[in-house]
Amino acid sequence: WGYILEIWAWLGQDSRYFHEQGYKVLSTDFSIDVLGKNKERSQSHMVTWTYQIMELDVSKPLPFEENTFDVIYAHLSLHYFSKEQTNAILSEIQRVIKRGGIFATLLNTKTDPEYGKWENIEDDFFLFWSIKKRFHSRESAKMQFSPYFETILVDDLWETYKDSAKWIHNLIRFVW
Numbered sequence: 013w014g015y016i017l018e019i020w021a022w023l024g025q026d027s028r029y030f031h032e033q034g035y036k037v038l039s040t041d042f043s044i045d046v047l048g049k050n051k052e053r054s055q056s057h058m059v060t061w062t063y064q065i066m067e068l069d070v071s072k073p074l075p076f077e078e079n080t081f082d083v084i085y086a087h088l089s090l091h092y093f094s095k096e097q098t099n100a101i102l103s104e105i106q107r108v109i110k111r112g113g114i115f116a117t118l119l120n121t122k123t124d125p126e127y128g129k130w131e132n133i134e135d136d137f138f139l140f141w142s143i144k145k146r147f148h149s150r151e152s153a154k155m156q157f158s159p160y161f162e163t164i165l166v167d168d169l170w171e172t173y174k175d176s177a178k179w180i181h182n183l184i185r186f187v188w
Contacts, residue, residue, distance in 0.1 A: 014082030017108070019070055020089035024050035031063045035083070040068035070101050076108045084109050086117040091146040094134055095156065098146075102160040115161050119148045 013034040020041050021027045027039035027050075039054070041047050044067060051065050068074075071093065084105050090098060109115055121127075122136065127147045130138035137146045148156075150166050157163075 015080065016083040016085060017076075017081045019068070019084065019086040019105075021050060021065075021087075022046055024054050024065070026085065026087055027063070028054055030083075030085070036062040037064070038081075039063070039065045042067065042069045070104070071097060074104045074108050078107050079110045080108045081113060082110055083114045083116070086115075088118055088120065090117055091120050091148075092144055093146070094137060094144075098156060102157065106160045114164075117157075119153055120145065122147045122149050 013036075015036045015038070016027075016030050017038050018024075018027045018030070018040060021039040022041060023046065024039045027037045031037045039050060041050065047065055047067055054063060054065065070089070090101065093101060105115060124147055126138075126145070127136075128138070130140035130145070133139045133144065134146075136148065136152065137144060154163060154166055
């Protein structure tokens with residue numbers, strides 16, 4: 013089927029889903045504690061080399077060769093960075109994804125209840141204590157991501173069960 017890199021998989025529920033569908037998966041996060049919980053919940057998936065868990069800080073160059081992954085998936089993990097940092101991350105994603113590969117991401121929207129409630133430090137990029145978070149419109153995300161990837165799908169209709177529990181009903185879904 014292919015090789016998927018999930019960027020900041022948190023507890024790995026999406027990674028496990030992809031693995032159940034027959035993909036080889038590299039489930040990553042920057043937090044050792046979170047990776048431990050992912051590993052505990054993923055024990056049944058780790059019986060073969062096709063499911064791996066790895067510490068990864070995407071704000072640094074990715075430690076993979078060019079054209080490694082068929083799919084790169086990022087669920088609410090690319091909104092913590094300035095535009096400049098995000099562009100560097102997108103450049104690295106572009107480098108490690110195979111030609112013709114799929115890059116899919118879910119992003120916070122400007123209709124999120126948290127939008128505008130924090131200190132604005134950059135266009136649609138806010139600071140609350142030590143947490144930075146960017147919010148997108150379809151247009152702003154397309155402007156930032158399109159230089160790196162050919163757009164297949166852009167909408168703001170996406171919802172996941174865990175996000176809807178927090179009253180977030182319209183995540184931006186991009187597939188390149």
